[in-house]
Amino acid sequence: MVDTNQKEFRKRDLLYVVPLWLLSLILPDPHLDHLRKESRFRRRDLFYLGGLLLLPLMWPDTHLHHLMVLAGINAILALGLSLFLGYAGQISLGHAAFFGIGVYTTAILTTRYGFPTFVAFWASALVSAALAYLIGKPILKLKGYFLALATLGFGEIFLVIVRESHSLTGGVIGIFGIPWFSLAGFSFDTYLKQYYLTWGVLIGLLLFSKNLIRSKIGRAFLAVATSEDAASTVGIKVAQIKLGAFVIGAAFAGFAGSLFACVMSTANPETFGLNLSVLIIMMVILGGMGNLYGPIAGAIFLTWLVDILGKYQEYSLPIYGLILILLLISFPDGIGTRLNIRLIYLISYFGRKKRREKAEL
Template sequence: MTTQGKRFFLALAALAAVLAALPLVVTNPYYLNVLNVVALNVLVVTGLNLLIGFAGQISLGHAAFFGLGAYISGILTGTHGWEPWTALVLAAAVVALVALVIGMPTLRLEGNYLVMATLGFNLIVSVLMLQLDDITGGPSGYTGIPPLTFFGAPIATDLSFYWLAWGAVLLGLLLARNLVHSRVGRGLKALHEAPLAAAASGVPIESYKVKVFVVSAVYASVAGSLYAHYYGIITPKTFDIFKSVELVTMCIVGGMGSLWGGLFGAALLTPLPQLLAVVEEYKDIFFGGILLLLLIFLPQGLVGWLEGKRVRPGGRAF
């Protein structure tokens, strides 16, 4: 194993140890709840980072994939009595298909058409969640979603969900790390930096862009399904475009192209609106402002900045 590989697994083991110890200290269910929301955000941001940080493509629609995962899981289990894990898998498959349909035409074009397409997509999904109230429950939300189960036992408490959500994060990080350090991951970085040379080296650019978009959407979908079963109630507001901006901000705060960066970004920004009432009230302005300031002053993100990573002068921020 390379030193790089060893370092990752050491860090992952350290994270696992901290996560295992945290519930001993944090017993207040409110804080456990915050940690659980952090975990779900980390999961989405990890997938988003593969797309933004490695392949250099921006999506402003990941809240919609997050929401589709939540609503499909919720409705299948709540209205149609499906088994939750089966619903989670089916939701992920449907979201993968939707991402494929959006990604195929837009990622073929040069320039960032994906931003526009995903933004529009998120708006449409939000409207559907609001308007199809026979199915989705409309603005007041969809209720009565059963919890996930573990060998028949419901994962209903904040603590049991904590183990599930952070377990999913560790798995998600591991899979993403494997991808990044593979021929495919190198291909993604290459197509971002010098597309012509990447193609000449044998990297199927269009297909890789579409596939990484699909993978990142699946991360969001799984997080959404978990979210739905955790809360038991979901509302359209949770999955609007402002949530998408929030996710992109978390990705950039931590540092694009750094998987740990996604973790830090989500861990740092998720609790702020919950802990500071001022931030809660002006949440959207807050995240928009952070995004703006970062792109101007710290485009390499926090982790990138700590590692002394530079962004090429005049180079692309994305």
């Protein structure tokens, strides 16, 4: 995957060397990956986990907590899509629709029928996954642009249905007063509690995905992404594998939607448009496809970026579009990947040499 001439140091890299030097200390080392035992819990993971636990306590700022809750929800979405886009190599522009289905399932079950939120949480994922199965079965035989277009069409149809079926979804006004997430009498009613809830769910799903990628099914995802023809010759059922990735991604989106409904306590169709789908795909691309930590980093980065841009009101969307294009042009295979290849290679070359020698012993 790594093109050799990308390793060369270029003068313009100096522009971002200094602020990113610290990052290089904690980012994964691409040259050690194949030597490491995959299942081992690494020091880096402990670092991330500790950082996550301490972050809201170190900055007791409610806006930051809320932002991190949203980032966590986006990260769940991006993680689900990364299984489909990054590992199975298929494009979906309708991922926001499954998020919307999760939000509306929770909203309707809790406000209309009085189900507990915990039940609605699982029901959202189930409904999303079931719909993904029904939708995916016919359209996943498409490829590339046509798959993107078909999923986009599904997203638009979903939006129109939500807007028009007033009796069920409240139309453009939406549904209000969704209760906080609660589990065994404990209600997640502050941003701080929601932060731990969201990131707890995210870590659970991350562990699930990590194990999934190492399983037979996960290896099949990678095979399908590399070459469908080659995968089918070794006995992988390509259609089933793609459908599986799609359904799992949708279930993740259902979980995220349910959390979102409980956090925002409203459901509104404007939230689940094409813009959200674009944002999720950008998170996966910028984080680096075929990497599970990447989408999470991408989600935090883009949520933060959208929040910062929100301050510039009418200028925010043009700047947002511009930044998306610039990021795509300068980091087409993800910010992390480029950092690994250029920066870490450059800066921690000697340190890593020692570590590599150690690992090889």
